Amino acid sequence: MTKKLTMALVGFGNSANRYHLPYILTNDNLNLKTIYAHTLGKRPTEQAALEAQGIEFTDSLDAILNDPEIQFVSVITPAPSHFELAKKILESGKNVMVEKPFVTSVAEGKELIKLANEKGLLITPFQNRRFDGEFLELQHVLAHGYIGEPIEFESHFDYFRPGASSNPGEQIDGAFYGYGVHPLDQIIKLWGTPDSVGYDIKSVTNPDGVDDNFDVTLHYANLRAKIKTSFLVAQEYPKYILHGTNGSFIKYGMDAQENDILAGISPADPLFGKDNPDNYGVLKYINAYGDPVEHKLETPIGNYGQMYQNAADVVLDGADKEVTDAQIIAQLEILDAGFQEAGPHVVKFNQ
Known part of the structure; x- marks a missing residue:
């Protein structure tokens, strides 16, 4: 039963x-x-x-x-x-x-x-975007070591809303808290708490409004992980840019689950969340024989319901939490530190 x-x-x-x-x-x-x-x-x-x-x-x-x-x-x-x-x-x-x-x-x-x-x-x-299809794909690339040691990572969460203007409010009402939580959580899951974080958080559409634009870089020993959001990006950036000592991985396009929900497609449908093949990630690396290799990777189908499945597993069967207490606090500390000073600044962690 x-x-x-x-x-x-x-x-x-x-x-x-x-x-x-x-x-x-x-x-x-x-x-x-x-x-x-x-x-x-x-x-x-x-x-x-x-x-x-x-x-x-x-x-x-x-x-x-x-x-x-x-x-x-x-x-x-x-x-x-x-x-x-x-x-x-x-x-x-x-x-x-x-x-x-x-x-x-x-x-x-x-x-x-x-x-x-x-x-x-x-x-x-x-933290549903741990189960974006493109993030599952990114984890696959890293786990298999295709690109060697990761050196530089960039994640975008952009829109084009030229007529928008941000309203006054608290820091939790702005883009860094509203959108930054997604890539921040993904980076913390992959690489833990950074050594330091450089912040450039501002409002472009309304100087008196909450932030609608950020460029934030997390620094690790040999890795620089950047997250960016702007509401004034008419030409799409790649969602992910990853460079390593042995290759690169580039992925365009956002996870398809939200669009499918809006279209009335159920998560139970076998095609739900399937990515457009034009957006499949491109992987370039040097194989074991020293030859350059380039090919597309089919995007795994994401499933935001895995957060609910984990909750059921934790409560019913004593499983481990998907998002650990340490990861929760690390994200909150990084978010809050972005507003400790006005303008661009750097905050050290792991001291």
Whole structure:
């Protein structure tokens, strides 16, 4: 008999419907019992379809906190609310996953991790882009040693929004927290905490608004890993640029899962998330015979649902967390340090 983890969602906006529900509803280890929506009926069509499947809706958080059947709660609300909600859920004895950005400060992150560990509960951010197809491909290239020792890595998360203008807000509302969390987490998973980080974070579209442009470089012993986001990139950069002592790997294009969800394709469809062959990564390296080799690598199919599968495995079977406590804190420290000074600056870690 398949083990089931009974869960609830807190939040029913775009993110819940786009990045979470399609994966939850197709996972045999998850039983979604309740969804908390601040305003019931705001999405009447979606709500009715889920209610027809037996899923309950409530506008009372206590209905979830006090339900003994619910073991696990996924928080999908605006970032400033994450800490208080996650803390209440942990205090009620339930495991928690929190959308990104995880919390607003290092202190908040440490407090949640301490509370979860004291209670023997799961606390984790929803780092879904560990399961982008292109990131799985990058890990394959590194694991097989094609490019030798990695020397330089660059990751882009760009858009072209010339009419946009950022609004005033806190640092958590800007692009570095909103977009930087993705490549930062990927780099931390691959190479750990850097020795130092160089920051250039600014707002281009509105000097008084939150940041919408960043160029941040993580320095390791023999590796420089750069992450960049801009909303004024009309000509696409490669998603990944990787150079090493024995070759290079270049990958264009973003993971296809989000577009497929928007097109109404289910994660259960065998073609879901399949990459465009024009975007397959190009690998150039020297083989064991000293000959230059160049070929395309088919992109693995990503699966954001693996974050939910890991949560089920942790709670039901005692598996290891996909995102470790140390990785959570490292990311929060790197994010926060980007705003310790105005303008370009460098912060040292691992001292």
